[in-house]
Amino acid sequence: MIRTSSAPMIVVAVAAVISSFLLVATASGVANAAEIKVLSAVGVKPVMIELIPQFEQSSGHKVKVDYGTVGALVDRVQKGEGADVVIVSGPQIDVLEKQGKVASGSRVDFTKLGVGVFVRKGAPKPDVSSVEALQRTLLAAQSIGHADPARGGAISAYVAGLLGRLDIAAEIKPKIKLFPPSDYDLIAKGDIEIGFGGISEILAAPGVELVGSLPAAIQHYTLFAAGIAASSKEQEAGKAFMQFLSSPAAAAVLKAKSFERP
Numbered sequence: 001m002i003r004t005s006s007a008p009m010i011v012v013a014v015a016a017v018i019s020s021f022l023l024v025a026t027a028s029g030v031a032n033a034a035e036i037k038v039l040s041a042v043g044v045k046p047v048m049i050e051l052i053p054q055f056e057q058s059s060g061h062k063v064k065v066d067y068g069t070v071g072a073l074v075d076r077v078q079k080g081e082g083a084d085v086v087i088v089s090g091p092q093i094d095v096l097e098k099q100g101k102v103a104s105g106s107r108v109d110f111t112k113l114g115v116g117v118f119v120r121k122g123a124p125k126p127d128v129s130s131v132e133a134l135q136r137t138l139l140a141a142q143s144i145g146h147a148d149p150a151r152g153g154a155i156s157a158y159v160a161g162l163l164g165r166l167d168i169a170a171e172i173k174p175k176i177k178l179f180p181p182s183d184y185d186l187i188a189k190g191d192i193e194i195g196f197g198g199i200s201e202i203l204a205a206p207g208v209e210l211v212g213s214l215p216a217a218i219q220h221y222t223l224f225a226a227g228i229a230a231s232s233k234e235q236e237a238g239k240a241f242m243q244f245l246s247s248p249a250a251a252a253v254l255k256a257k258s259f260e261r262p
Contacts, residue, residue, distance in 0.1 A: 032060070033059075033060040033061055033062070034061050034062070034234040034236075034237035035061070035062040035063075035064060035234070036061060036062070036063055036064070036084040036085060036232075036234045036237045036238050036241060037064050037065075037066070037082065037083045037084050037085075038063055038064070038065045038066070038083065038084065038085045038086075038087065038241070039065075039066055039068070039073045039076065039077065039081070039083045039085070039086050039087065039088075039229075040065050040066070040067050040068075040073075040087040041067070041068070041069070041070050041073065041087055041088050041089070041154075041224060042067040042068060042069060042153075042181060042182050042201075043070075043113055043153070043154070043155065043198050043200070043201065043222060043224065044087060044111065044113070044200075044224050044259075045067050045182070045201075046200045046201060046203070046204040046257050047111070047200065047253055047254055047257045047259055048065060050253050050257075051244070051245065051250055051253055052065060054244075054249065054250075054253075055240075055241055055244045058244070059237075059240055059241075059244070061237045061240065061241070063241065068152075069151050069152035069153045069154075069181050070088045070089050070092055070152055070153060070154045071151070071152020071153070072151065072152045073086065073088055073152075074088055074092050074095070074096065074152075075152070077096055077101050077102075077229065078096070078099065078101060080231075082229070082231045083229040083231065083232065084228070084229055084232040084233070084234045084235070084237070084238040085226055085227070085228060085229065085232070085238045085241055085242060086101075086102060086226065086227050086228075086229050087224060087225070087226045088224070088225070089154050089222055089223060089224060089225065090107075090109055090223040090224070090225040091223075093107050093225045093226075093227045094107070096227065097227065100230055101229065101230055101231075102227035102228065102229060102230060103227065103228040103229070103230050103232070103235070106227045106228040106239075106242075107225050107226070107227045108225060108226045108227070108242045108243075108245065108246055109223055109224075109225045109262040110224060110225065110226060110242075110245040110246050110250070110254075110261075110262070111223075111224050111245075111254050111259045111260065111261065111262065112221040112222060112223045112224065112259070112260050112261070112262050113155070113198050113199060113200055113221065113222050113224065113258075113259055113260070114198075114199050114213050114214065114219055114220070114221050114260070115155055115158065115159060115196060115197070115198065115199070115213070115214045115219065115220050116196070116197060116198070116199040116202050116210050116211070116212065116213050116214070117134070117194060117195070117196055117210075117211040117212055117213075117214065118184070118187065118194070118195050118196075118197060118202045118208045118209060118210050118211055119187065119193065119194055119195070119208065119209060119211055120187055120188055120189070120190050120193075120207065120208060120209070121188065121206075121207050121208055121209050122209070123190075123193075123209070125209070125211045125212075126140070126141075126194065126211060128211055128212045128214070128215065129212065129215065130215050130217075131215050131217050131218055133215075134214070134215060134218075135166060135167065135168050137194065138163075138166075138168060138172050138175075138194070139168055139171060139172065141172075141175060141193045141194045142175065142193045143175050143176075143177055143191075143192045143193045143194070144163070144172060144175045144176050144177070144192070144193070144194055144195070144196075145176070145177045145178070145179055145186060145187060145192035145194070145195040145196070146159040146160065146163075146176070146178065146179075146195060146196040146197065147159075147178065147179060147180065147181045147182070147183075147197065148178040148179065148180065148181070149178075151180065151181050152181075153181045154222045155196075155197065155198050155220075155222055156181065158220045158222075159196040162218060162220070163176065177191075177192050179192070179195075182197075182201055182205075184197065184201075184202070184205045184207065184208050185207070187207075187208050188205070188206065188207025188208050189207075194211075195208070196214075198222070199213060199258045200257050200258045200259055203257070203258055204257075221260070223262055226241075226242045226245060228242070
């Protein structure tokens with residue numbers, strides 16, 4: 001009688017068990033995967049473009065994102081638009097929480113963004129290193145631009161107020177031109193000589209170049225925060241997304257895009 005080794009049979013059996021386990025795990029992962037709707041401030045779009053695919057790959061969840069200005073997004077949530085995660089400024093998250101539109105205690109502060117000065121790509125870069133230098137630059141400029149604050153952007157609202165408070169406010173007022181949020185084409189084409197905007201957006205926009213940050217004495221940071229929408233049907237997946245925004249992996253991407261931690 002010829003004896004055959006049992007090793008091949010054991011290997012086959014173990015492989016079958018592993019294969020079955022993987023199939024069950026995969027099916028479980030698919031079953032637990034969710035699609036979440038995120039209403040996000042356009043100010044963080046440059047970093048979301050990279051973070052969302054990373055989150056989807058690591059979690060199995062899918063993210064459907066809709067961008068807008070902070071003011072416009074808050075208005076949409078207040079009017080009852082459904083979402084799972086809302087990303088706006090910190091103070092606006094607090095407002096939505098008090099109104100019962102964002103789940104109490106869900107707020108996560110994950111980044112802040114400063115204001116920068118920019119010009120058309122290849123144009124001379126003026127001095128903005130101090131408040132005095134900035135004022136001289138604005139007096140010499142033929143035109144000055146920033147996003148229309150009536151559209152609800154936090155940065156544009158600050159810039160409009162800042163230009164109105166400067167000692168040279170009356171002199172520069174006739175030079176000020178408004179453009180749509182995150183649309184820097186007028187500066188890129190040379191129709192506006194110098195502009196103000198979020199630093200990360202400036203760096204991501206084609207046809208323009210960052211001159212520098214606002215001087216420290218008048219710099220302003222917009223704090224961006226996320227919260228779980230009270231109407232969310234995918235709260236666990238939404239919380240996982242918000243946790244990812246605060247992770248070391250996200251921090252590296254934020255830093256590379258000129259965002260800062262709160």
